[in-house]
Amino acid sequence: MKLLITGGAGFIGSNFIHHILKERRDAQVVNFDCLTYAGNLENLAEVSSDPRYTFVRGDIACVQDVEKCLNQGVEAVINFAAETHVDRSILDSSAFVRTNVQGTQVLLEASRQKKVSTFIQVSTDEVYGSLGERGEFTEESPLAPNSPYAASKAAADLLARAYCKTFNMDVIVTRCSNNYGPYQFPEKLIPLMILNALEDKPLPVYGDGLYTRDWIHVKDHCRALECILTEGHPGRIYNIGSNQERQNLEVVRQILEILRKSPDLIQFVKDRPAHDRRYAIDATVLQRELGWKPQIPFEEGLADTIRWYESNSDWVSHVCTGTYQEYYHRMYETRDETLKNL
Numbered sequence: 001m002k003l004l005i006t007g008g009a010g011f012i013g014s015n016f017i018h019h020i021l022k023e024r025r026d027a028q029v030v031n032f033d034c035l036t037y038a039g040n041l042e043n044l045a046e047v048s049s050d051p052r053y054t055f056v057r058g059d060i061a062c063v064q065d066v067e068k069c070l071n072q073g074v075e076a077v078i079n080f081a082a083e084t085h086v087d088r089s090i091l092d093s094s095a096f097v098r099t100n101v102q103g104t105q106v107l108l109e110a111s112r113q114k115k116v117s118t119f120i121q122v123s124t125d126e127v128y129g130s131l132g133e134r135g136e137f138t139e140e141s142p143l144a145p146n147s148p149y150a151a152s153k154a155a156a157d158l159l160a161r162a163y164c165k166t167f168n169m170d171v172i173v174t175r176c177s178n179n180y181g182p183y184q185f186p187e188k189l190i191p192l193m194i195l196n197a198l199e200d201k202p203l204p205v206y207g208d209g210l211y212t213r214d215w216i217h218v219k220d221h222c223r224a225l226e227c228i229l230t231e232g233h234p235g236r237i238y239n240i241g242s243n244q245e246r247q248n249l250e251v252v253r254q255i256l257e258i259l260r261k262s263p264d265l266i267q268f269v270k271d272r273p274a275h276d277r278r279y280a281i282d283a284t285v286l287q288r289e290l291g292w293k294p295q296i297p298f299e300e301g302l303a304d305t306i307r308w309y310e311s312n313s314d315w316v317s318h319v320c321t322g323t324y325q326e327y328y329h330r331m332y333e334t335r336d337e338t339l340k341n342l
């Protein structure tokens with residue numbers, strides 16, 4: 001089974017490559033990634049000499065780059081490549097539209113021309129917008145994205161649907177909730193809070209901190225994707241979630257408790273504009289039809305993730321220095337400036 005994994009040097013893509021090479025002896029993986037600030041080949045150091053693994057640097061929005069890769073007899077494309085951070089999309093949405101929308105169109109079109117058997121578009125629960133105190137998103141929930149990131153992912157989902165309907169392509173869209181685990185870039189809530197706590201830096205909690213996310217360990221997400229790759233029905237959308245809703249403040253307090261740090265490190269800061277109050281996913285279809293179930297309880301996964309960041313100080317220091325650090329600081333300075341003017 002030859003797979004083209006786009007965005008394989010990022011957080012979920014690299015976890016998926018580790019997973020699939022371990023679980024499937026017949027898997028051959030081409031990791032196609034242009035290595036933005038979020039792409040890191042260190043995530044794949046352990047598999048880099050595996051003969052079943054190849055890395056190709058390329059941009060999903062560039063037709064020539066994509067066509068070169070698809071010439072190599074790929075059976076399935078799994079599109080993880082994206083700009084993924086909501087805060088960045090609020091500061092400048094152009095890269096989000098280019099990669100997430102145009103890039104998906106380029107990949108779909110090239111896959112159509114090369115007659116790729118299966119195309120999986122890795123999407124997000126954020127396309128559904130925000131929930132009140134009750135209810136869960138189902139696959140039938142209307143799309144109501146609130147951030148430029150979510151809007152770009154929703155646009156890509158609609159292109160995926162259109163390619164399936166118009167060209168009878170075997171396209172599947174997956175919509176997962178918030179992931180956490182090893183190799184996540186420390187701009188997202190959990191790794192940011194872990195690293196700040198380890199260094200006794202303030203932990204910036206947006207607004208009242210009572211925003212809720214349904215946290216799923218990245219390994220459970222990877223297992224769900226493997227299941228969908230092998231048994232998913234063409235043309236379907238699958239929600240992926242683990243029914244482990246937690247308020248942000250609760251998560252941040254748990255991190256501080258595990259690390260035996262003071263709650264005084266918590267600093268309430270200005271809220272994210274159009275901040276989605278709550279996400280919750282109904283993943284019954286995936287559970288009932290394909291028999292997938294999440295396996296990792298949040299408290300256990302969080303403790304393991306904290307241990308991973310503590311024991312991978314080289315990875316952390318490479319990610320937190322040089323160009324990464326520059327990028328990160330620039331983004332937070334700009335965020336503060338932009339929010340002042342909103």
Ligand code: NAD
Pocket residue numbers: 006007008009010011012013032033034035036037038039040058059060061079080081082083084085099103122123124125153175176177178179180185
């Ligand atoms: P990430 O930001 O960690 O990694 C994204 C990867 O895509 C990076 O390696 C980057 O270099 C690559 N990339 C970006 N633009 C590219 C381009 N034009 N061409 C080729 N490669 C490019 O992202 P992630 O958190 O691993 O998310 C992966 C996918 O899963 C995304 O599509 C995201 O929308 C989706 N998703 C993420 C979450 C989450 O909680 N992180 C939840 C649900 C869905």
Ligand code: DAU
Pocket residue numbers: 084085086087123124125126176177178179187188189190192204205206207209211212213248272279
């Ligand atoms: O739901 C899936 C989505 O989850 C993915 O599609 C996105 O790619 C991914 O980034 C994530 O989006 P969120 O916006 O939910 O994740 P983030 O880690 O940025 O924020 C999680 C919550 O924590 C959110 O309510 C905002 C809050 N937050 C975040 C940061 C970075 C803070 O309070 N302080 C922070 O410093």
